[in-house]
Amino acid sequence: MPELRKDPITQRWVIISTDRAKRPSDFSTSRVEIRGNGICPFCYGNESKTPPEIIAYGGNGRAPNTPGWNVRVVPNKFPALGIEGSLDRQGVGLFDRMNGIGAHEVIIETPDHQSTLATLPHDRFEQVLWAYRDRMNDLKNDHRFRYILVFKNHGEAAGASIEHTHSQLIALAIVPKQVSEEEENARRYFSQKERCIFCDIVRQECAEGSRLVAENEHCVALAPYAPRFPFETWVLPKQHGSAFENEPAAVVSSLADMMRNMLRRLDSVLDHPPYNYVLHTSPVGEERNDHYHWHIEMMPTLTKVAGFEWGTGFYINPTPPEESARFLREAES
Amino acid sequence: MPELRKDPITQRWVIISTDRAKRPSDFSTSRVEIRGNGICPFCYGNESKTPPEIIAYGGNGRAPNTPGWNVRVVPNKFPALGIEGSLDRQGVGLFDRMNGIGAHEVIIETPDHQSTLATLPHDRFEQVLWAYRDRMNDLKNDHRFRYILVFKNHGEAAGASIEHTHSQLIALAIVPKQVSEEEENARRYFSQKERCIFCDIVRQECAEGSRLVAENEHCVALAPYAPRFPFETWVLPKQHGSAFENEPAAVVSSLADMMRNMLRRLDSVLDHPPYNYVLHTSPVGEERNDHYHWHIEMMPTLTKVAGFEWGTGFYINPTPPEESARFLREAES
Numbered sequence: 001m002p003e004l005r006k007d008p009i010t011q012r013w014v015i016i017s018t019d020r021a022k023r024p025s026d027f028s029t030s031r032v033e034i035r036g037n038g039i040c041p042f043c044y045g046n047e048s049k050t051p052p053e054i055i056a057y058g059g060n061g062r063a064p065n066t067p068g069w070n071v072r073v074v075p076n077k078f079p080a081l082g083i084e085g086s087l088d089r090q091g092v093g094l095f096d097r098m099n100g101i102g103a104h105e106v107i108i109e110t111p112d113h114q115s116t117l118a119t120l121p122h123d124r125f126e127q128v129l130w131a132y133r134d135r136m137n138d139l140k141n142d143h144r145f146r147y148i149l150v151f152k153n154h155g156e157a158a159g160a161s162i163e164h165t166h167s168q169l170i171a172l173a174i175v176p177k178q179v180s181e182e183e184e185n186a187r188r189y190f191s192q193k194e195r196c197i198f199c200d201i202v203r204q205e206c207a208e209g210s211r212l213v214a215e216n217e218h219c220v221a222l223a224p225y226a227p228r229f230p231f232e233t234w235v236l237p238k239q240h241g242s243a244f245e246n247e248p249a250a251v252v253s254s255l256a257d258m259m260r261n262m263l264r265r266l267d268s269v270l271d272h273p274p275y276n277y278v279l280h281t282s283p284v285g286e287e288r289n290d291h292y293h294w295h296i297e298m299m300p301t302l303t304k305v306a307g308f309e310w311g312t313g314f315y316i317n318p319t320p321p322e323e324s325a326r327f328l329r330e331a332e333s
Numbered sequence: 334m335p336e337l338r339k340d341p342i343t344q345r346w347v348i349i350s351t352d353r354a355k356r357p358s359d360f361s362t363s364r365v366e367i368r369g370n371g372i373c374p375f376c377y378g379n380e381s382k383t384p385p386e387i388i389a390y391g392g393n394g395r396a397p398n399t400p401g402w403n404v405r406v407v408p409n410k411f412p413a414l415g416i417e418g419s420l421d422r423q424g425v426g427l428f429d430r431m432n433g434i435g436a437h438e439v440i441i442e443t444p445d446h447q448s449t450l451a452t453l454p455h456d457r458f459e460q461v462l463w464a465y466r467d468r469m470n471d472l473k474n475d476h477r478f479r480y481i482l483v484f485k486n487h488g489e490a491a492g493a494s495i496e497h498t499h500s501q502l503i504a505l506a507i508v509p510k511q512v513s514e515e516e517e518n519a520r521r522y523f524s525q526k527e528r529c530i531f532c533d534i535v536r537q538e539c540a541e542g543s544r545l546v547a548e549n550e551h552c553v554a555l556a557p558y559a560p561r562f563p564f565e566t567w568v569l570p571k572q573h574g575s576a577f578e579n580e581p582a583a584v585v586s587s588l589a590d591m592m593r594n595m596l597r598r599l600d601s602v603l604d605h606p607p608y609n610y611v612l613h614t615s616p617v618g619e620e621r622n623d624h625y626h627w628h629i630e631m632m633p634t635l636t637k638v639a640g641f642e643w644g645t646g647f648y649i650n651p652t653p654p655e656e657s658a659r660f661l662r663e664a665e666s
Contacts, residue, residue, distance in 0.1 A: 001415050002433030004507070012510055015413050015433055080348050080641075080649045082334050093537050094530075095558045100335030100348055151640030159639025168641070174337070176645030177345055197427075204426050225428045278644030299643060306492025307484030308413075308503060310632060311611030313511030316413045 003320075005226035008189075009182050009197060014226045015316045022230060022318040024269050024327060027302040031272045032155035034114055034163055041077075042108045042164035050074040054105060055134060057127050070124060071131045072108040073169075079104035080170065087144060087173055103139055103171035107131050107150075108164065116154070116165050116272075118263035126256040128167065132279065133252070135169055136245040145171040146284050147179060155274025158301040175283045182280065183292050190291035198293030199240050201225075206238075211321050213328045214261060218254035221262050223321030223328070229299045230319035231270060233262055233328065236295040243287035244279060244294040259296060265331040266300055274301040336653075338559035341522075342515050342530060347559045348649045355563060355651040357602050357660055360635040364605045365488035367447055367496055374410075375441045375497035383407040387438060388467060390460050403457060404464045405441040406502075412437035413503065420477060420506055436472055436504035440464050440483075441497065449487070449498050449605075451596035459589040461500065465612065466585065468502055469578040478504040479617050480512060488607025491634040508616045515613065516625050523624035531626030532573050534558075539571075544654050546661045547594060551587035554595050556654030556661070562632045563652035564603060566595055566661065569628040576620035577612060577627040592629060598664040599633055607634040 003016045041049035044067035051074050052065055059068025075083070081102030089098040109117055109128045117125065136148045152167040153159040160166075175183070189197040205212050205222045213221040213233060221235045235258050241247050247255075259277075266273060281287075281294040309315055336349045374382035377400035384407050385398055392401025408416070414435030422431040442450055442461045450458065469481045485500040486492040493499075508516070522530040538545050538555045546554040546566060554568045568591050574580050580588075592610075599606060614620075614627040642648055 001418060002413060004431045004433050006429040008427055008429070013507055017413070018433075020411075078353075080335060080350070085334060092558075093541070094341055094533055096339040096341070098337045100337050100351075149641070149644050151644045153639045157637075159637040170641060172645075174346055176647050178644065178646030181646070200427055208426070225425075276640035276643055278640055280644065297644070304490075304492040305638060306486045307609035307611055308482070308501070310609055311482050311484045311511065311613065311630070312505075312509030313514070314509050 007224065007226040008201070009185055010178075011181075011185060012226065012228070013314045014228055015314070016226075016320050017316065017318045018320055020318075021320055021323050023323070024231075024271075027230070027270070029270065029273050029300070029302050030155075030157055032116075032274050034116075036113055036163075040113055040162070040164050042111075042162060042166060043113050044068075044111045047072075050106070051077055055131065057131065067111070069111065071110070071127045073131055073135055074106050074108065076104040076106050076168065081172075098173065101144055101173050103142075103145070103169070105135060105169045107135070107167040107169065109166055113164050116263075116267075117152070118260060118267050120260070122256060122260065125260045126253055129252050129256050132167070132169065133245045136281070139169075139171045140284050142171070144173050147172045147175045148281070148284065149176065149179075150279040152275075152277050154276070155301065158274035158276050160274075179280055179283065183283065186291045186293070196240050196291055196293050198236060198295065202236055202238060211325045213265070213325050214258065214333070216254050216258055218251045219258040221258055223325040225321060227317055227321050227324075228315040230302050230317055231266065231300045231324045231328070232321075233266070233298045233324075234295050235259055235262060235298070236293060240290070241294055242282045242289045242292050244281040246287055255296075261333040262298060262328070264333045265328045266298070268331040268333075269327045270300055270302070275299060276301065340557065340559035341534070342518055343511075344514075344518055345559065345561070346647045347561055348647070349559075349653050350649065350651045351653055353651075354653055354656050356656070357564075357604075360563070360603070360606075362603065362606050362633070362635050363488075363490055365449075365607050367449075369446055369496075373446055373495070373497050375444075375495060375499060376446050377401075377444045380405075383439070384410055388464065390464065400444070402444065404443070404460045406464055406468055407439050407441065409437040409439050409501065414505075431506065434477055434506050436475075436478070436502070438468060438502045440468070440500040440502065442499055446497050449596075449600075450485070451593065451600050453593070455589060455593060458593045459586055462585050462589050465500070465502065466578045469614070472502075472504045473617050475504070477506050480505045480508045481614070481617065482509065482512075483612040485610050487609070488634065491607035491609050493607075512613055512616065516616065519624045519626070529573050529624055529626050531569060531628065535569055535571060544658045546598070546658050547591065547666070549587050549591055549594075551584045552591040554591055556658040558654060560650055560654050560657075561648040563635050563650055564599065564633045564657045564661070565654075566599070566631045566657075567628050568592055568595060568631070569626060573623070574627055575615045575622045575625050577614040579620055588629075594666040595631060595661070597666045598661045599631070601664040601666075602660045603633055603635070608632060609634065
């Protein structure tokens with residue numbers, strides 16, 4: 001008998017197939033291969049092929065837009081949103097529109113075309129997280145922005161159009177629906193219980209254990225109770241933290257360790273799958289609160305989202321999270 | 334400057350790229366080809382390879398599960414939900430679960446393996462819609478069900494695992510989030526204005542014209558103001574109707590004509606793209622109301638949904654609906 005499970009944070013139901021649960025080898029996903037053909041705008045020597053850099057780490061005394069960097073952040077050459085102008089909110093008959101104002105940046109995680117994020121050494125991984133943090137804190141000075149989302153598409157099947165490993169950041173003039181739903185539900189829970197729902201989940205999962213993948217000093221990785229996707233994995237801080245970008249260095253270091261560990265386990269269990277991850281933090285201006293708990297959602301691209309999902313907003317997941325957690329727990333990291 | 338637009342029904346924002354709008358030839362979508370390899374469980378003579386049929390049309394005097402039918406409805410051999418048992422709602426610590434009770438059926442739209450829904454003659458298309466309707470009305474007698482969703486995945490990239498043209502139906506014990514959001518927002522609009530929001534949209538779009546694709550006696554096809562996907566197209570009845578399954582024969586006939594017309598235009602403009610469509614009707618037991626208006630949402634599979642969409646719940650659409658409507662308006666049907 002399949003099971004319907006409800007995610008307590010988003011209130012989203014998912015169908016979990018329990019009878020014929022899919023194991024890692026049942027997915028016909030395409031292994032992400034780095035081909036290295038052609039000229040790559042994210043490699044050393046091609047710095048002029050991107051818009052001028054915003055920040056870069058590494059290469060003491062190096063001139064901007066020259067080789068020698070470890071992590072480099074540039075505006076997206078084909079941005080989804082434009083940085084210049086005012087919002088100009090308008091009604092158009094029944095409808096509402098505004099100018100597509102926002103920042104769209106690319107975090108080039110390493111100059112090495114052959115690396116993936118999972119194969120970076122710990123300290124270089126940590127630098128990527130510091131780049132996220134620095135850019136988030138800088139963009140908050142722009143008062144047009146209400147939310148800053150960091151995300152990563154790895155592999156063509158997961159939407160990456162350039163194979164050289166990179167993350168993206170989008171600053172938005174609105175709080176996106178997905179986040180505001182999480183935030184509203186977390187606020188409602190807090191107003192009833194005076195506890196953070198994420199903290200409660202972390203406590204329950206650590207005690208119960210069947211969906212727990214790994215723990216380190218400050219972070220925990222778990223398969224959520226009602227995941228949309230097979231092998232979906234969340235990384236959260238163990239102590240309540242409402243905004244990633246305000247965490248102390250020790251937590252960032254723990255997070256780098258845990259994310260790297262999870263990406264390596266996913267590579268090992270699923271043979272280098274395409275994946276997405278997103279960083280959910282509190283909206284701009286609401287960074288200090290007791291109800292919302294920042295976290296990373298990692299989603300390997302194993303299934304196709306089709307008519308049923310588009311029509312309902314709920315998901316059919318062929319791998320129970322207890323199974324995916326077990327595979328990931330037993331994997332090499 | 335890109336534009337942010339808000340869908341008035343779901344309150345979902347989308348980013349519409351207006352500068353470098355993608356034209357049909359800019360999408361590297363894979364044309365759906367019918368290969369016809371191997372033994373197909375949906376072809377004549379293989380009726381025993383599916384679970385026993387629930388209903389079939391055509392073939393007067395034919396024995397069940399033998400050739401001669403025009404449309405055949407069978408239980409899904411690998412159902413996402415189980416039909417037997419009780420819901421057994423439970424709490425598991427913080428979490429909520431219930432048994433995955435539901436019906437999951439397949440509507441085989443034609444015995445002809447080489448046909449697509451778009452190439453069926455009008456009267457055969459109409460029979461497919463009658464099969465939807467009959468199954469919906471029958472499943473409503475099962476008091477465990479609160480929503481019945483009909484959807485179609487066409488082509489492998491759109492999630493179809495069998496190439497022989499077919500639709501699917503899922504009966505659910507809960508109203509899916511997507512529908513309940515539409516329904517709640519439509520109810521709120523009605524309580525403010527005493528008008529159906531969908532009726533208002535149809536009126537405005539017919540008068541304004543830039544997103545209108547086609548009209549016939551009872552139906553209209555349009556590109557919504559804030560579509561998630563390029564070339565997303567909605568078909569709606571012009572007169573208020575809250576439940577598809579209660580419409581009179583004239584409307585069903587008009588709908589068959591309009592859907593067929595749209596699928597042929599999509600084939601012509603986008604060279605036989607993979608696509609999904611979903612039928613949104615009122616929840617079971619709330620069929621007669623003034624605020625919700627049934628409709629079909631058609632979505633060709635042209636773009637990849639990636640980290641940004643999963644993280645935000647909003648969408649980047651590279652083709653303004655005014656452009657897609659113009660292409661579809663000018664296409665052969």
